[in-house]
Amino acid sequence: HAGALSAYVGRLAQAGNVGIAFANTPPALAPGPLLGTNPIAFGAPAEPYPVIVDTALSQVSRGKIIVAAKKGEPLPPGWAVDREGQPTTDAQAALEGALLPIGGGKGYALAVMVEILAGVLAGAVISSELQPPWGPPEAAARPGLLLLGMDPSAFGKGYKERMAYLVRALEAVGGRIPGWRRALLRERALREGIVIGNGLLQELVGLGVLPQV
Structure with missing residues (x-):
C-alpha cells in the first residue's frame, strides 16, 4: 500500500499546510475479504511540533499482528477473528482470518468511506482487487491514495493563534497532542x-x- 500516511501529511504540515490522506489496502477487515484496514491521516502546523493523526480503521494495524506472530505473543481480545469468523487471540490465526474494525459498525462505515475516496473517486483499484502484500510482485496492483493539502491562510487570518489556543486548552486538561x-x-x-x-x-x-x- 502507500505506506505510513503520516509521512505525507507530516511534510505538508512542516511546510505550513493542513493535509488529509486516505488510502486503501489489501482486504483484511471483517466481515469478509472486501475492505482493507484503509488508513486515514491528518496533519496540521503547530508549535513546537505539527499535530499528526495516522490510524488504520481496524482495531490494530496488520503490522502489529505480524510482529506478535513472529514473537509468539498472544493478542488482546477484540482485535481479530480467525478464518471461521470466531474471536481469536492467536496472532497467526488472525493473519489467516480478519481484523475487526474500530468502533464496530462505525469503523466499518468509515472504511467504506475511505474506499470510495481512495479507490472509487481517485480512479484506483478497490481493496478487493489488491493482491496481498506477500503475493508475487508481478501480480501487484497499485492501491489508491487521495491526498489533500490546504493553505490555512486561504481560510482567513488567525490560524496560528487559534491553533496555539487549542493546544494550550488540550494540555490544560491533561490531553495529549497527537x-x-x-x-x-x-x-x-x-x-x-x-x-x-x-x-x-x-x-x-x-x-x-x-x-x-
Missing part, C-alpha cells in the same frame, strides 16, 4: 540511535539493508 510523542521519540532516535531486536537485525542483514555484523 503526533508530539512521535516527534519526541524521533528526536531521541536521531540523538541516540534505535534499539532493535536480534531477529529484526538478522532480517535487515538478510535483505541487504544493513551490513553483516
